[in-house]
Amino acid sequence: MDAENRIHAASKFLLQSPPGEINDVLNDVRNIISDDESLQTGILPALREYNLAQFITAEVPGHQHQCIVSEAARVQQAGGEGDEEQQDRFWDPRSRTSFRFDHLALEASDLEPIEPDADSEPFRLALENSSLTYLSAHFHDGVAAVFSTQGNPDRFIIQVVANKYNPSNFWSGRWRSEYIVNLNERTLEGKILVNVHYYEQGNVQLSTSHTVSLELPQTISAENATASASKVLAIVETEESKYQTSLNEAYQDMGEKTFKGLRRALPMTRAKMDWDKVLGYKLGQELSASKGGFAAA
Amino acid sequence: MADLVDSMLDLMRRLPPTHVEENVAALVGMCPDYADDLLGSVDQPLKAMVDRTAGREYLACDYNRDGESYRSPWSNEYDPPLDDGTVPSAKLRKLEVVANEAFDTYREMYFEGGVSSVYLWDLEDSGFAGVVLLKKSLTSSSLSEPSGAWDSIHVFEVAERGRQAHYKLTSTIMLSMVDRGVAQNSKEDKVEAKRDGEVTLSGSMTRQTEQDHSLQDQNSHITNIGRMIEDMEIKMRNLLQEVYFGKTRDVVFDLRSLEDLEKARRQRELQKELVGLIKR
Known part of the structure; x- marks a missing residue:
């Protein structure tokens, strides 16, 4: 396998990292590749892709809250295509700051103030306030962010991420959800992704995906920002709570139907197998069969 | 280089179990010298094969493999056949x-x-x-x-x-x-x-x-x-x-x-x- 293919294989491993374990995977990959120089430059695209897809959170220097680094948070600038400096600029609408993000160190630097779009900012801010209220009502340790869309003042993206890492007890988990609100088309497109890794003397993973698309009620409009935003988040809350309840049902289904159907806890007889009898019976049968053979001869 | 095998095993303990076969294949491709260590220590889903002589299914894994052939426990024969399996x-x-x-x-x-x-x-x-x-x-x-x-x-x-x-x-x-x-x-x-x-x-x-x-x-x-x-x-x-x-x-x-x-x-x-x- 040549160097390029090895980096490609390493990148695929990184993209599969369980929540909070990218550094462990990176350490393993480093040891396997044992060529830090080609690795460092080669895996940057994979790290970027992983961070954006996983809604990695970042501290914004000088602010008390965390923000989300994702595709929706990327600062769109004309003519910046292909330029890495531009590719890795993200913004935190809550603090009205843009920053450069280091995908390996997971640090924000080179802060710049950013002026929000006057047309969409009132509704975005209303969604942000409602999202933060929702976040504190249902997530122990979550981060939420609301982004407006450049060139479309009627389109907003709500993102939520919650992480729990517990390496000393060998488990980690991540909840991600994203909702695209379109006021013009009156639609809400959402997805929820949950990943759990349990790895004490084993490797057990839960991976779930859920998509929903629904129509927004007539009453929701940009003019009526505060009430509309809280209505949108009420829909999100209902959807997520319903999903969590149905996950419970899936657990029950898999436990009652699949798990029991794969292997019984005990045989039908409700007793463990009688190994002496199983072997003795077989031996007895063989014995009488060979006796019969002799008698016939 | 027990170190390297440890890293490969740690990696397999973290990556999604649903992709174990392709990930093991990728690791074997990256470090062919360690293929035997890896294949011997990472369990992969068992494959059911049919023993045509005995007319029943058996399971294939690294333990009944010789080269590209697998031995059936029912007929004791290799498939594809081997003279010196x-x-x-x-x-x-x-x-x-x-x-x-x-x-x-x-x-x-x-x-x-x-x-x-x-x-x-x-x-x-x-x-x-x-x-x-x-x-x-x-x-x-x-x-x-x-x-x-x-x-x-x-x-x-x-x-x-x-x-x-x-x-x-x-x-x-x-x-x-x-x-x-x-x-x-x-x-x-x-x-x-x-x-x-x-x-x-x-x-x-x-x-x-x-x-x-x-x-x-x-x-x-x-x-x-x-x-x-x-x-x-x-x-x-x-x-x-x-x-x-x-x-x-x-x-x-x-x-x-x-x-x-x-x-x-x-x-x-x-x-x-x-x-x-x-x-x-």
Whole structure:
């Protein structure tokens, strides 16, 4: 396998990292590749892709809250295509700051103030306030962010991420959800992704995906920002709570139907197998069969 | 370079169990010199093959492989055929035949279906080793019915000491379940809605045990190993149930609470105030 293919294989491993374990995977990959120089430059695209897809959170220097680094948070600038400096600029609408993000160190630097779009900012801010209220009502340790869309003042993206890492007890988990609100088309497109890794003397993973698309009620409009935003988040809350309840049902289904159907806890007889009898019976049968053979001869 | 193998094994402990085959293949491609170490230490889902001579299914794994061929426990033949394929000694093959029959009964009692295979091989200095394989799959016939697969791999080593034998058992169970019927549309929906989704629970757990048991004849090995494997599977089934349906679910509910946390907080504060009032 040549160097390029090895980096490609390493990148695929990184993209599969369980929540909070990218550094462990990176350490393993480093040891396997044992060529830090080609690795460092080669895996940057994979790290970027992983961070954006996983809604990695970042501290914004000088602010008390965390923000989300994702595709929706990327600062769109004309003519910046292909330029890495531009590719890795993200913004935190809550603090009205843009920053450069280091995908390996997971640090924000080179802060710049950013002026929000006057047309969409009132509704975005209303969604942000409602999202933060929702976040504190249902997530122990979550981060939420609301982004407006450049060139479309009627389109907003709500993102939520919650992480729990517990390496000393060998488990980690991540909840991600994203909702695209379109006021013009009156639609809400959402997805929820949950990943759990349990790895004490084993490797057990839960991976779930859920998509929903629904129509927004007539009453929701940009003019009526505060009430509309809280209505949108009420829909999100209902959807997520319903999903969590149905996950419970899936657990029950898999436990009652699949798990029991794969292997019984005990045989039908409700007793463990009688190994002496199983072997003795077989031996007895063989014995009488060979006796019969002799008698016939 | 034990270091490198450790890194590969750590990696396999972290990457999604649903992709174990392609990830092992990628690692073998990256480090071909360590292919044997890796293939010998990472358990992969068992493949069912058909023994045309015996007209029944058997399980293929690294332990009944010689080159590109796999040996069937029923006919003792390799597929594709090998003239000089490794086979157990005549004495051990006799035990292998009896073991396959016994574990076929065990499979029927606990799995009520599926496939089982037992392979034995002579150890260089003395004694022998073997592997008991069990596999059962459930395919879903409708959306509301989850699909799943159970693979047991029990590897053991036997050292005879007069009328006693020492057994070392390493058991791995791979279990995966997929539910595609989660959160379908309900009649309660007031507005037009479309939903789709999937829940996958997959993975493996490994446990080891060492025990001494007495011997009457060669077949005692099968009753001894049989009981050890039966006890281990019962123990591990409980463990899997706890981890799959208990621990992973608890983490989900640790991430997001169904109850309104703010309401609970306010209630606690109110309670504190009331307690304060009473004390005054």
